[in-house]
Amino acid sequence: MIPYGRQTVSQDDIDAVISVLQSDWLTQGPAIEGFEAALASYTGAAFSLAVSNGTAALHLACLALGMGKADRVWTSPITFVASANCARYCGAQVDFVDVEPGTWNISIESLTAKLRQAKQDNKLPSLLIVVHFAGQSCDMAAISQLADEYGFAVIEDASHALGADYEQGKVGNCRYSSMSIFSFHPVKMITTGEGGAITTNDPQLHKALLALRTHGIVREPEDLLAPADGPWSYEQHSLGYNYRITDMQAALGQSQLKKLDQYVAQRRTIVQRYNDMLSDTPVQCPIQKPQGAPSWHIYPICLWYSAENPKNLGTITQARRQIFTGLREQGIGVQVHYIPVYRQPYYADMGFSGDSFPVAESYYAGAITLPVYPALSEDDQQRVVDVLHDQIDLAANLIADTDSP
Ligand SMILES: *Cc1c(COP(=O)(O)O)cnc(C)c1O
Secondary structure (H helix, E strand, O other): OEOOOOOOOOHHHHHHHHHHHOOOOOEOOHHHHHHHHHHHHHHOOOEEEEEOOHHHHHHHHHHHOOOOOOOEEEEOOOOOOHHHHHHHHOOOEEEEOOEOOOOOOEOHHHHHHHHHHHHHOOOOOOEEEEEOHHHOOOOHHHHHHHHHHHOOEEEEEOOOOOOOEEOOEEOOOOOOOOEEEEEOOOOOOOOOOOOEEEEEOOHHHHHHHHHHHEOOEEOOHHHOOOOOOOOOOOEEOOOOOEOOOEHHHHHHHHHHHOOHHHHHHHHHHHHHHHHHHOOOOOEEOOOOOOOEEOOOOOEEEEEOOOOOOOOOHHHHHHHHHHHHHHHHHOOEOOEOOOOOHHHOHHHHOOOOOHHHOHHHHHHHHHEEEEOOOOOOOHHHHHHHHHHHHHHHHHHHHHOOOOOOO
């Protein structure tokens, strides 16, 4: 099976983990600070904080901004459920903003319209969590302008986008946001097994995150509310969690980070080849915007997508299922990223309907994620494309040219 994504672990990574195992610190030791410093330096953010996973990073970021029952949090429907769940952990209400064709990132047009309406209804969000889908940055300059105009905070879910460029900097530099979060799950850009991180330029947020990561406890003498009983003193100021990462994981992360630019370059080469090889097929390849260079965590295609001449989504769904199954049967580990979050029963029960998100619905009907990872060989990639061509030919009879909704 050719998987849709997989980690690259080499001997230097293994050596880095072993040297931590032979040291005095398995957790809360110097490897964590080393990894955090390397991440801050790589992204260009002032601070970085490593945590147990990307979901924990999202949860802490929402908590540090004080999200609670009175707040509305908006995010993209084309994302992993964690981007929305983190707001629910804080009791906040979740809503979604439709995506734009081609990048499948939050649409600035939809966001602007939804904000205008929300202002009239007195239901403006306190927070927008943008998702840099597939590793391509959202239009952060436009989003931060809207954030200023309508008064909401911005968190970047950059789980896909470590190593991506936007304007003159790296995603994660938080030039246009309060915080960015990353995931180091094995399919992501670099891995620590499980792991995540938050970057920020705000020293107050960094301090709040440090305490929340470890039960809401502070230890520095200047942070204590009462005179210290002794050198052992600590105080719990808020209800935090144990969201720490281990030193073994941090050492693996720091070793992986050294190779990130090489991984990104390999992914970009593979994606360019896919774009060329699929140009004569009824496939909408991901569109790259001129403001940046994506990291290409995944390669999501959409079958028979057409904004001008939309086809019946029911027949596309049927053809996609046949093509997807055919690819899997031929040993190609395709995936679908993602089932729109509002379709999940947990969210659908809140009253969401696909009618509010026409682009997300069209995308989902034809979506298939093709394999991309640094070690994917040219031969394997050719095989993916050959099988896809065959499967599209087999399914094409389902899609008639006259077929309109
Ligand atoms: C992977 C991912 C997460 C969650 O990360 P974990 O480390 O698995 O908790 C959140 N958001 C997006 C968009 C992701 O892809």
